[in-house]
Amino acid sequence: MRWQDALHLALRALTAHQLRSFLTLLGIGVGIAAVILLTSIGEGLHRFVLAEFSQFGTNVLSINPGRQGARGGPPGLPSTARELTLDDADALARLPNVRHVTASVSGNAEVRAQGRVRRTMVLGVGPQMQEVYTMRARVGQFLPADDAATARAFVVLGAKLKRELFGNANALGERVQIGDERFRVIGIMEEKGQFLGIDLDDAAYIPVARGMSLFRRDGVMEIALTYEEAIPAARVAESVRRLMTARHGQEDFTIITQEDMLATLSNILDILTAAVGALGGISLLVGGVGIVTIMSIAVTERTSEIGLLVALGARRRTILTLFLGEAVVLSGIGGLLGLAAGAGLAQLVGLAVPAMPVATPWQFALAAEVVALVVGLAAGVLPARRAARLDAVEALRAE
16 A cells, blocks of 8 residues: 555544544644743753853853862862962963953942942952953943052942932942942943842942952952963863962862853753653653554444455555554644644743743754654554454454
């Protein structure tokens, strides 16, 4: 039998019982739609998180006090390890291929201006912080390159903090009290939004030496640097490791490259997206059970038809192919409907909730359709084999 004839017979058998066929392919369609919708949300979150990290550059390397591993705990926790200093930052700035360096400390403090008080994050940073993290002052200027020992009491306000303290008035040149010290406003940062739950627009930026005095710290919490884009991150990390080990006498610090962090994060998000898709794929198993049920009923109802085909000379293989074809057509059509429904729902979710990033990964869509066909094929095997094994004489006498 030609494949065209087999396809025609399969379609005719399905249209003969339209409601039953529709309910069967609906089971597959719902499963595919669930997979597409969930993976679209997962992929959207994947891209959103990577974009959030990438907005600060991909050629960034950070050094934290304390060593991760058997001899130390997470970086930043109190330990006997030597603290990072401003001298360390100056030494790192002289390394080849290093472009910009900034040391930083941070903490919460009360910021007062014009009779208003706001408790917010205060960041003590170096003058090259805006180059390291691709941030810019929208109004005025960023912190000047003063010597650490004589750093002037200047502050740059985040856009939100400026509005909270000064409203629509001009803040440049005004005085702001942070802790027990008064600072002069020299700039307003451009809006950057939130990053990992930290509102960068609701922050005050002061010289790192002033920040160390404010928070009573002898060392800095982190040193971050950027390097030439053409240079491998591993090479820069190794030169940083050699210099810092020579200065500290031991490797009591942790080096984290933006490249490694993005790769690790991407792998985690890939696994998360696949896991979410697998949860939606459970619906496909339900659809497969429906195909087994419907095809088993079809074999019972069409016993005499099968006997007639065998009596007319149809091979057992032909009978097997006919019923497998019906199962595959059911699952294939259901899969296509599910793809359209899932992609449409994903777009509707993106329109209804603009804050939720949605992106349909078409490789998952293709994989879901293939899985639907495989499910249909697997679900149709038992009923098809049962039909192919029917005795012609007994089948003709069945009605």
